Amino acid sequence: MALSDDEKTLLNRLQIKVMRTERRNRVLEAYYEGEQRVEQLGLAIPPELRRFLTIAAWPGTYADEISARTTLEGFELPDATEADEELWRIWQANGLDAESKLGQLDAIVRGASFLTIGAGDADTPDAPSAEGGDDDRERTAEIPLITVESSDEMAVELSPRTRQPVAAAKFYTDTSVAPSVAHATLYQPNETIWLERRNAAWAEVDRDVHNLGVVPVVPLVRGARLAKRDGRSIFTRIIGLTDAAARALTNGQVATEALAVPQRWAAGLTPADFRDPKTGETLPTWEAYFGALWASANPEAKFGAFSAADLANFDTIVSLYAKLVSGVSGLPMRYLGQATTNPPSAEGILADESRVIKQVEDFQTALEAAYERAMKIAVRIRDGRWDPRMEQLETQWRSAATPTRAQAADAAVKLVQQKIIPREAAWVDLGYSAARRKKLAELFAAEEARDPVAEIARGLAGNVPPPAPADANVGG
DSSP: OOOOHHHHHHHHHHHHHHHHHHHHHHHHHHHHHTOOOHHHHTOOOOGGGGGGOOOOOHHHHHHHHHHHTOOEEEEEOTTOSSOOHHHHHHHHHTTHHHHHHHHHHHHHHHSEEEEEEEOOOTTSBOOOOTTSSOOOOBOOTTSOEEEEEETTTEEEEEOTTTOSEEEEEEEEEETTSSSOEEEEEEEOSSEEEEEEEETTEEEEEEEEEOOOSSOSEEEEESSOBTTBTTOOOTTTTTHHHHHHHHHHHHHHHHHHHHHSSOOEEEESOOGGGGBOTTTOOBOOHHHHHHTGGGOOOOTTOEEEEOOOOOOHHHHHHHHHHHHHHHHHHOOOGGGGTOOOSSOOOHHHHHHHTHHHHHHHHHHHHHHHHHHHHHHHHHHHHHHSSOOGGGGGOEEEEOOSOOOOHHHHHHHHHHHHHTTSSOHHHHHHHTTOOHHHHHHHHHHHHHHHHTOHHHHHHHHHTTSSOOOOOTTTTSOO
């Protein structure tokens, strides 16, 4: 079946959106890596001084800190007290422990990334077996395929009514063949179409009429606004300050090279003093300045030196920009290379990071809806029906705060001793995973079963006979 005119128009519209996003992403990626170009700084530097360019890598520090504190630990169904094992099996079978981190970092840096959900196929192997070898089973519809996609390759259109995708497309190039081939996948509520670029036009390769009723693509968005649902980069407010700091650092590098050492002066020189004595050619300006000029046989030549320049003003201006970035981003000053006099206490650290923690919690709230929708679609693909329990699915997150281990353990012990929370809740507060909590419960149960005092108590209660004394048969 060939693409309809509406499908062609939709595909072209989404491709234009991807191309525009890709251009913006290149700039944001440069700021993340600390590789922004001189032109982006608005600073005219002569070619011979470009090696002095110094970049403040604060955007990358900001993004990495938010990303490192955003960790999903499980999914909980209504009326359950522990993470659902089947949902977590789908999550881990798709390698989303690591892949979700990549998607979250892209959402932080670029504003958005995407999850695509589909039925597993025979070409996609399942997760490694528990014994450590490759599992011989092949992925089936019981383990839906969930992948994380970049906004460099994918775009969506949202319904103005439901705010959910009504169409999506992915554009990518297969470089494993020569010549390389451009591909596209068009996602619609009831069908998915795979296309290939042939003769400067998109040709349909395959079409899957799945009748899901929803587009199996979920955006992971950071910083969405009512009028800007596509999200925005976390760098938006600090790019100008980062550029200003880079200009100050670059000027400081040049000043260090030229003014940190006392400047010298010369008087009474003639044009002959600026020529190479062997070749007679005029010396290059920088070679004359830094080298042979200071040795002259001219009796009229006089030399001297000025006092070295004080470069403390560059430290002052960079510290000022760091304070402004801290004020805008909420990052503690020590994260921006500004050391404090005394090391902070545990309470001081928590107070200092309060704005960062709140940003992470708000980001988690935005991700919750996306991950829950993705798992809802995955269960629909697995079971062939919509599970009403999934409407109340909850995500479990690791704490975004960074208290010390001793501090967290001490708080958990006090809460359990005062019977404010049960022991299992303390394990959650300490950051143990669902699998780890299950193993701990089994270990405690086995330990209690071996406890002789507990066995006697059960025997006295009439549950089991108490153990016989060790010398019961001695004597007669």
